[in-house]
Amino acid sequence: MDYQEVLNNARKIIMDKCKVCPDCNGYACRGQVPGVGGKGSGQAFVRNREKVQQVKLHLDTLVDSGEIDTGITLFGKKYKYPFFAAPIGALEMNYHPSLNDLTYNEHIIAGCCDAGICGFTGDGAKDEFYEGPLNIISNNHGLGIPTIKPWDNKTIISKVRKAEASGVSAIAMDIDAAGLVLLxxxxKPVYTKSVDELKEITASTKLPVILKGIMTPQGALKALEAGAAGIVVSDHGGRVLDNTPATIEVLPDIVKKVKDKMTIFVDGGFRSGDDVFKALALGADAVLIGRPFAVAAYGGGKEGVRLYADKIGNELKEAMLMTGCHQLNDIDRNKVITV
Ligand SMILES: Cc1cc2nc3c(=O)[nH]c(=O)nc-3n(C[C@H](O)[C@H](O)[C@H](O)COP(=O)(O)O)c2cc1C
Incomplete structure (x- = not known):
């Protein structure tokens, strides 16, 4: 199987909800939530993608030749690349019933492990959609990061206990899911959280806690104050609020406040190894990619996921070669320009 076959297969299966566009940019699926689009006008998803495209790489091959190392260590685990599969939930409703939240995560976790990275898993109204993926992570050497919804604190902490028992290296919470009325x-209502409420959660565990859905420097500082070890600069793929700026637009100001104090992930519209490079150049430590991993899982199962991750990894390596970077640390603000 090659990646083109993966896309062709996926197109046949998920066509009603996702057109598997050559560039996954939020136009064809505008407003389709449930579905795969961005909320309302769909502009947040579209803008995420457009603004990533407006960052360009400086070509520079006047450097020593040598090995290119794309490796990264996060929360005590070594990964081959600085990008990961974002959590995607409610697969049957959003994409197609041929996969559900369990079978989907089997492909994501196994395919990501094969590629030397890891996948984030999700949570939902049914407990089995949190616990099933957790078991899959447990069977894959703890290589996966469960993402808990912002339920009441008692429920969250009971889910944290289950994550601890499954050997994960970190847990995440999609704090921006607070407005999901379907839950x-x-x-199963979800809530916004004060710093004090978040402190109770981070204090309840030794596991690093990553807060997903931070879009302002103030939000990042609150996450830091609450004891979070990481944040995901994310607007949930444009699915929770219509008129947000692009994640890559808000990233640099957030980086100024919390760089080196916590791990900074970013997601929203990153589609290639060059795009991962752009995020790192603007200060992120790592990137999450959402929709294209879902397409890969529908079209090729765990092999599709591995093929997609390898493709992005190879593109990143090539981008590093052509910009004079040997290690991820060499990728800095001087390597890109915003047009
Ligand atoms: C269909 C769909 C379902 C999603 N479900 C979840 C979820 O359950 N939990 C979560 O934290 N994020 C969820 N997200 C958001 C993604 O984790 C991620 O933030 C977003 O898709 C990144 O943008 P990208 O798809 O443009 O790469 C979902 C996104 C989509 C498209």
Whole structure:
């Protein structure tokens, strides 16, 4: 199987919800939530993608030749590349019933492990959609990061205990899911969280806690104050609020406040190894990629996921070669320009 076959297969299966566009940019699926689009006008998803495209790389091959190392260590685990599969939930509703939240995460976790990276898993109204993926992570040497919804603190802490038992190296919480009405309708309400409430969660565990859905420097500082070890600069792929700026636009100001004090992930519209390079140049430590991993899983199962990750990894390596970078630390603000 090659990646083109993966895309062709996926197109046949998920066509009704996702057109598997040559560039996954939020136009064809505007407003389709549930579905794969951005909320409302869909501009947040579109803008995420457009602003990533407006960053360009400086070509520079006047450097020593030598090995290129794309490796990164995060929360005590070594990974081959600085990008990961973002959590994607409610697969049957958003994409197609041929995969559900369990079978999807089997492909994501195994395919990411094969590629030397890891996948974030999600959470939902049904407990099995949190616990099933957790078991899959446990069977894959703890290589996966569960993402807990912002339920009431008692429920969150009971889910943290389950994560600890499964050997994960960190947990995440998609704090920006606080407005998801579908969960409330299913009798499982989610909430916004004060710094004190977040402190109770971070203090309840030795595991590093990553808060996903930070879009302002103030939010990043609150996450730091709450004891979070990491943040994901994210607007949930444009799915929770219509008129947000692009994640790559807000990234540099957030980086100024919390760089080297916590791990900074970013997601939203990153589609290639060059795009991962751009995020790192603007100060992120690592990138999450959402929708294209879902397409890869539908079109090729765990092999599709591995093929996609290898493709992005190879592109990143090539970008590093052509910009004079041997290690991820060499990728800095001087390597890119915003047009
Ligand atoms: C269909 C769909 C379902 C998602 N479900 C979740 C989820 O359950 N938990 C979560 O934290 N983020 C979820 N996200 C957001 C992604 O984790 C990620 O933030 C976003 O997709 C990144 O943008 P990208 O798809 O443009 O790469 C979902 C996104 C999509 C498209």
């Amino acid at each position: 409330a309708m299913a009798g």
